[in-house]
């Protein structure tokens with residue numbers, strides 16, 4: 428007797444999530460690449476931040492504790508290791524929530540509120556994501572195939588869309604209070 432149950436319950440790996448547009452195949456690629464990239468979160472995060480500050484020196488101006496410090500000192504500082512840890516665990520929280528869009532959106536909204544207080548705009552998030560993507564490509568080498576690169580572009584677009592909307596809402600409520 429034919430049994431179709433297992434077939435019926437099979438996940439369509441290319442069916443976009445209605446909330447994020449990400450497919451199960453893209454989510455798998457994001458989880459597996461991030462798992463490798465984040466195996467040593469603090470040193471990896473430090474290397475990422477140094478790359479960020481070299482590529483986008485303006486990004487360092489948001490980190491008041493590094494004001495006037497040469498990059499060689501910043502690289503060795505415990506504060507940078509703390510930022511690196513925060514950032515890497517922040518990304519892990521998002522990647523872990525890919526299957527729970529409601530949670531993912533809440534994480535990103537909270538992140539946006541915290542960064543909006545520091546006057547960090549969506550354009551800066553976009554620039555930082557650009558550096559993150561090239562950093563992941565260079566770090567993961569052949570593990571970051573074209574499909575994974577596209578998945579990272581897709582997820583950072585989703586994050587940026589949520590950040591932008593949240594900033595718009597925050598600015599509206601700030602103007603209402605004036």
Ligand code: HEM
Nearest residue numbers: 486489490491492513514517518541542545547551552555
């Ligand atoms: C996916 C993107 C990002 C993640 C996951 C992330 C994560 C975090 C986390 C978890 C914290 C600590 C908690 C808090 O104080 O809010 C933090 C703080 C901070 N982030 Fe981000 N961040 C991101 C993007 C950015 C961008 C685009 C900038 C701008 C260059 C930035 C600059 C900062 C600064 C200046 C702090 C405060 C550091 C301090 O003085 O303690 N972050 N970030």
